[in-house]
Amino acid sequence: QVQLVESGGGLARPGGSLRLSCEASGCTFSRYAMSWSRQAPGKRLEWLSGIYSDGSDTYYADSVKGRFTISRDNAKNTVYLQMNSLKPEDTAVYYCAKSISGTRLGLDEYDYWGQGTQVTVAS
Numbered sequence: 001q002v003q004l005v006e007s008g009g010g011l012a013r014p015g016g017s018l019r020l021s022c023e024a025s026g027c028t029f030s031r032y033a034m035s036w037s038r039q040a041p042g043k044r045l046e047w048l049s050g051i052y053s054d055g056s057d058t059y060y061a062d063s064v065k066g067r068f069t070i071s072r073d074n075a076k077n078t079v080y081l082q083m084n085s086l087k088p089e090d091t092a093v094y095y096c097a098k099s100i101s102g103t104r105l106g107l108d109e110y111d112y113w114g115q116g117t118q119v120t121v122a123s
Helices: none
Strands: 003-007 010-012 018-025 034-039 046-051 058-060 068-073 078-083 092-099 110-113 117-121
Touching: 003 092, 003 110, 018 034, 018 092, 018 117, 034 068, 034 078, 046 068, 046 078, 046 092, 058 068, 078 092
Parallel strands: 010 117
Antiparallel strands: 003 018, 018 078, 034 046, 034 092, 046 058, 068 078, 092 110, 092 117
């Protein structure tokens, strides 16, 4: 049984930083691309960032490019999202997801999702 457990959410001030973690179990983590998405109240799920299984390539949505950084540690079965220069509009529930392959990062190419972690950016 694959499980993805996010952590690291919380309250941050505008301009502040948070680092989210997503630990995977029940799969050979190093074989799969991973991604982060978020959903704000009343809005659709927004894909944010993805990383290949070996970490060789990363991709970002325009809304977070230059502020967020995705990374992974395959020895720890964990993918991270470093979020800097946070804005109130970054407030959302953040989800990690496991791809069906090592390089697929399309919106419909994930088979497991975490339960989400709340990020609130407010002064």
